[in-house]
Structures are given as structure tokens and as C-alpha cells.
Amino acid sequence: MTLSRLSIVRTVVSKLRDLAIGLGLISALSFLPASFVQQWPAHAQTAVAISLDIRVLLLDVAQDIVDAIGAAFRRFGGPLTESAGDAVAGLAEQLLPPELADWLPWGGVGPVPPGHMPRVAENFSAAKILLFERVYRGHRTTFYCGCGYDGGGRTALRSCGLQAVSGEVRANRVEAEHLFPAAKFGNYRSCWRQPKAFPECREANGSVLSGRACCLRADPIFIAAHNDLHNLVPALGLVNAHRSDYSWGTVSGGERYGACEIRIDGRTRRAQPPPKVRGDIARTMLYMQNTYGFRLSRQDQQLYAAWNNADPPDAWEIERDRRIARLQGKTNEYVSAYRQL
Numbered sequence: 001m002t003l004s005r006l007s008i009v010r011t012v013v014s015k016l017r018d019l020a021i022g023l024g025l026i027s028a029l030s031f032l033p034a035s036f037v038q039q040w041p042a043h044a045q046t047a048v049a050i051s052l053d054i055r056v057l058l059l060d061v062a063q064d065i066v067d068a069i070g071a072a073f074r075r076f077g078g079p080l081t082e083s084a085g086d087a088v089a090g091l092a093e094q095l096l097p098p099e100l101a102d103w104l105p106w107g108g109v110g111p112v113p114p115g116h117m118p119r120v121a122e123n124f125s126a127a128k129i130l131l132f133e134r135v136y137r138g139h140r141t142t143f144y145c146g147c148g149y150d151g152g153g154r155t156a157l158r159s160c161g162l163q164a165v166s167g168e169v170r171a172n173r174v175e176a177e178h179l180f181p182a183a184k185f186g187n188y189r190s191c192w193r194q195p196k197a198f199p200e201c202r203e204a205n206g207s208v209l210s211g212r213a214c215c216l217r218a219d220p221i222f223i224a225a226h227n228d229l230h231n232l233v234p235a236l237g238l239v240n241a242h243r244s245d246y247s248w249g250t251v252s253g254g255e256r257y258g259a260c261e262i263r264i265d266g267r268t269r270r271a272q273p274p275p276k277v278r279g280d281i282a283r284t285m286l287y288m289q290n291t292y293g294f295r296l297s298r299q300d301q302q303l304y305a306a307w308n309n310a311d312p313p314d315a316w317e318i319e320r321d322r323r324i325a326r327l328q329g330k331t332n333e334y335v336s337a338y339r340q341l
Helices: 003-031 042-075 079-089 091-095 098-103 124-135 182-186 211-218 220-227 237-243 275-292 298-310 315-328
Strands: 174-178 232-236 255-257 260-265 270-272
Touching: 124 174, 124 220, 124 232, 124 315, 174 237, 182 211, 182 220, 211 220, 220 275, 232 237, 237 255, 237 260, 275 298, 275 315
Parallel strands: none
Antiparallel strands: 174 232, 255 260, 260 270
16 A cells, blocks of 8 residues: 555544544433433523434444445355354343443333333333434325325425415424324223222322323333334324324225325224335234233234235335334234235
């Protein structure tokens, strides 16, 4: 190597080192306690919020690199290389000291043992942040209608042929929707049906919380199901409002939304999703049944089996499952180990 080329290499390495140090220092700001940061001026709080985004991005990049190296080892085949691939894939867990795991809003890293519920965000607000900023990073498209949206949650209705509904308030924002409605699985929980029976659901003035509020305070299974990212998708607010807690199925009439193929029938309280997402919905509903014990009727199971078979996972659904598994420690096996039903 000539002297000039060696000098260039040294310069590049030096600049990369300086960049890494700078990003590390910026990321370190995000570890400051929230109670401390709240006393700062607004622009300083914004800077700390940006530092959190940088830290999250760096973790994602590091995980992608580790995953790629592990996959490269596995491609060679054989027990030795597969073991090496598994070891490399688990490296990210070892690099994060246990004492730093508390900053992760989903409660840690690593796979959840078989038979256990996923590690979910502690509240719905945190779950929505993870959904929009981590799971759908780089894929800002609403689930049913394919509308684009920006970082502020504002929808681009022209991108999906729905400009005719722009006058509707909730049409102009994206929302996190439960594919398996909370009201449906809430009915399986006693906290939803009988909140009076739960002392923690009685306020100091004697009033009793609603079923949903009670379950979100008193029932760990409901909380996990409610905040599970596998069950959440970005949806046009207007569609989310009209779908309500209706069951999935086929409808002959119902309301339509311009070029969007979803149909919602308030008379029969059913919603028929576009063909391109029916398999996604089916695999989510089956996952929720297996993970939380929520019952599906025989008719629903037959419907979801048909949807699963007709609409196998595409590249984005597989990537979405991988991202969620990275956050919650648990995949949806109907996606990660797809099979015809």
C-alpha cells in the first residue's frame, strides 16, 4: 500500500472513531433521569429526546449487523457454523449490561421462554411509541388502506385515493388499532365484567373504574394483550373509529372508503378487510388465541385458516414480526414458522 493510500485509510479510521465517540456521548444524554430533564428549557428537553432516538437507532444498527453476521455463519451449514451463528446472534444480549436493561421500555432483551407471554410495554402510550418509531420505522403506511403518514402522525390521503374524506377529523391522523379488539378479549376477563369485585378498581371517592380501566390496573394478562405489538397496526383514524370492536368476516354491503377495499357493516357489526391483509389478520387472531387463551369460535377458526392459506406472509410481515420479536422477545409463530392450515 502506498504512503498516500495509507494516509487516507488512517484519516478515515480516525474520522470514524471520532464519529463513534460523538454518537456515544450524544446517546449518553438519553440516560439522564426524566425528573432531572423536566427542569430544563424546552429546547434542551428536545435535544435529550433526539439523543434517545439516536441511541435507539444505534441499537437497531448494531442488532442488524449482528443478525447479518450470524446469518452468514449459518449459510455455510453444518453444526459448527450453525453454533457459531447462534453465538453471534446472541452477542447483542451479552453486550448490554443487566444494570442498563431498565431503560428499555419493554423490560429487557432476549427471547421469552416457551409458554410465557411476551414482554410488552408497561402502558399503551409506550406501546404506541414502539409501534410507530421502532416497528414501522421506514414503513410509514397504514395497514388497511396503504395511506402514507409523517412523523407527526398526519396522513397523506392523496397517497391512497382518500382525499374525499379529508373533512373528517380522524381521517387526517394515524392511530394504533387492535386487530383483536380490546373489548372482545376484555369480555373474557372478570375485571372487565365485574370491576366492583376488585378493590384496586375503587377510587377514594367510592366510584368504580370502567371495565377497561380496571383491567389495565388489575389484570396482567389483559395488560399484556392490550399492549402486545403483534396485535397493533397503524390505521387511518376514521377507519379505526368506524370499525370499532366489530368482528372480522365477509359482508355483502357496508360502508366503503374510496379506493380502500375495507368494508364495514354497522348493521351486522362485521368488517371485511382488504384481501392483501386477510392473512396478516388471521395469523394475529390465532396468535392471540394461543398466547392468551382467548377463545375463537369454530367458524372463526375456519375463516382464519382460509385467510392464512390464501394470503401467506410477505416480506414486510416477516420483517415486522422480526422487529417485534426483537422488542418483546416472542415471535408470532404463525408468521415465523408459517404453514398452511
